[in-house]
Amino acid sequence: MADKYERGDYTIPRIIVENKTQPLERQINKGGRVAIIGAFPSLKTSIGAYQTLRDLRDDFGIIAGTKSETDFDGALAAARLFMEGIPGHGGAEQVIVCNISEPSSETNVSGTVSDGGDDNVVVDPKRGSYSEDDGSLPDDVLKTLNTKLTKVKLENALAKIKGEDIDLLFIATSIEDDGDEDKSPGESKPATLADKYGLICQWLGDEFELQRPVQLVAPLITSTPSASTINEVGNASKTIKVTDATEVAKIFKDNPFLLAGLYCQKLTIAANQYQTGTQLSVIESAAHMCAFIAESRVDTSLTRKDIPGVVGVDEELYFGQNDDGYKLVRSGISVIRSKNRADRSFCVVNSELPSGYDISHIRSVSYLIKQYELEELLGTFGSNQNIEAFKAQLNAVNRNIMGTLGIFNDIDTNDVQKVSTNEVVINLKVDMAGVILVVDLGVDMEVN
Numbered sequence: 347m348a349d350k351y352e353r354g355d356y357t358i359p360r361i362i363v364e365n366k367t368q369p370l371e372r373q374i375n376k377g378g379r380v381a382i383i384g385a386f387p388s389l390k391t392s393i394g395a396y397q398t399l400r401d402l403r404d405d406f407g408i409i410a411g412t413k414s415e416t417d418f419d420g421a422l423a424a425a426r427l428f429m430e431g432i433p434g435h436g437g438a439e440q441v442i443v444c445n446i447s448e449p450s451s452e453t454n455v456s457g458t459v460s461d462g463g464d465d466n467v468v469v470d471p472k473r474g475s476y477s478e479d480d481g482s483l484p485d486d487v488l489k490t491l492n493t494k495l496t497k498v499k500l501e502n503a504l505a506k507i508k509g510e511d512i513d514l515l516f517i518a519t520s521i522e523d524d525g526d527e528d529k530s531p532g533e534s535k536p537a538t539l540a541d542k543y544g545l546i547c548q549w550l551g552d553e554f555e556l557q558r559p560v561q562l563v564a565p566l567i568t569s570t571p572s573a574s575t576i577n578e579v580g581n582a583s584k585t586i587k588v589t590d591a592t593e594v595a596k597i598f599k600d601n602p603f604l605l606a607g608l609y610c611q612k613l614t615i616a617a618n619q620y621q622t623g624t625q626l627s628v629i630e631s632a633a634h635m636c637a638f639i640a641e642s643r644v645d646t647s648l649t650r651k652d653i654p655g656v657v658g659v660d661e662e663l664y665f666g667q668n669d670d671g672y673k674l675v676r677s678g679i680s681v682i683r684s685k686n687r688a689d690r691s692f693c694v695v696n697s698e699l700p701s702g703y704d705i706s707h708i709r710s711v712s713y714l715i716k717q718y719e720l721e722e723l724l725g726t727f728g729s730n731q732n733i734e735a736f737k738a739q740l741n742a743v744n745r746n747i748m749g750t751l752g753i754f755n756d757i758d759t760n761d762v763q764k765v766s767t768n769e770v771v772i773n774l775k776v777d778m779a780g781v782i783l784v785v786d787l788g789v790d791m792e793v794n
Contacts (some may be wrong), residue, residue: 377640378440379640380442381444381512382441383444383500384446384518385519386424395442396442397440402443420443420447420519424518431615437637437641439641442507447493448499450490497541504549513640517546518565519565520565520628547598550562558716563608563635568586586674592674595677599700606705607680611682612627613682614626615656619689623658645752647781648705659692675696714751718743740762759772
């Protein structure tokens with residue numbers, strides 16, 4: 347060990363090297379916390395938060411590649427939210443899970459029911475209470491679980507995650523009509539697709555009002571186009587019913603802060619472009635895109651950006667004005683296409699959402715809103731001195747955001763009005779840079 351000398355002792359000439367490196371902190375300006383609502387191979391009813399896929403799988407008794415994963419869309423989507431198998435990419439910073447799996451009437455008839463707790467423990471008339479050694483549920487229980495997302499299940503799931511510190515909401519199931527045979531208990535009629543999206547939009551709107559803006563990322567699964575509905579003028583999609591997809595997009599047209607992406611294609615992923623790859627379902631593909639969003643800075647437009655791990659799509663869409671690909675993009679649905687066939691890279695055609703705003707605009711303003719410590723004003727006196735001091739706090743946040751997010755041209759919170767003795771109104775005005783979508787090169791050639 348080197349001899350230690352007091353500082354200021356110059357008797358022995360020497361070199362001093364000091365480590366002043368600051369420890370790394372979580373990357374700022376990322377809205378990487380995702381809540382997932384979906385079916386998992388478990389009887390767990392409580393909410394869990396996970397920072398690694400391993401912890402999530404252990405807690406739910408998921409064994410990769412077995413029925414405990416492959417038969418449950420939530421379990422499959424979770425792997426994509428963490429971008430499993432994609433080197434250099436971790437996906438979501440944190441995943442909060444809300445499980446919708448329940449014992450069905452068939453499960454009860456077989457004599458196997460939940461003990462009501464959060465562990466994968468079942469009760470059998472012959473064996474008593476037991477669970478599998480690896481923590482998973484037995485196959486005979488797994489195959490009888492009710493995994494369909496009814497309106498009541500959706501309502502309960504949204505209530506459970508209300509107030510959670512999240513940035514994105516992912517629905518790991520097809521959002522569709524319940525159907526007569528799946529009418530939710532207590533409902534006078536089966537829930538429609540509009541009923542379910544109405545619940546989701548209401549929840550997202552409530553979170554926004556409470557200074558917790560969250561955006562939805564969801565798979566958009568339509569019926570297969572029939573010969574009578576297929577686009578006969580331009581290049582038609584053979585897998586996506588465009589009229590159905592665009593109707594869903596219209597739901598989000600008037601409120602820009604509810605949505606971060608609707609995805610309706612099946613992607614093929616691989617660790618690198620030289621591998622054959624594995625085709626994902628629409629739900630898994632949407633989860634992969636949700637992970638890409640979650641790991642990106644909030645001021646990132648996805649337009650023309652390489653998507654990590656994606657080496658193919660199930661159907662190539664076209665983008666002439668009469669083609670279905672153009673119609674989907676025009677409606678604000680996120681469509682993926684080949685970017686460079688030589689290196690098998692793929693990108694989002696245009697990340698402009700149904701509201702007309704780019705995803706970078708929505709996520710950046712949402713991030714900004716969360717930075718304001720508005721609760722500090724509650725319980726204080728509405729004196730001019732206090733209001734001016736609070737303005738200064740807001741402006742300090744604005745300067746910090748302006749210095750770190752290049753998308754903002756200006757942020758103004760100076761218009762603070764005391765409308766009554768008990769209420770203050772803060773008017774936030776944001777000026778943001780647009781996303782360049784057209785580059786027009788004028789060529790003037792002369793021969794002398």
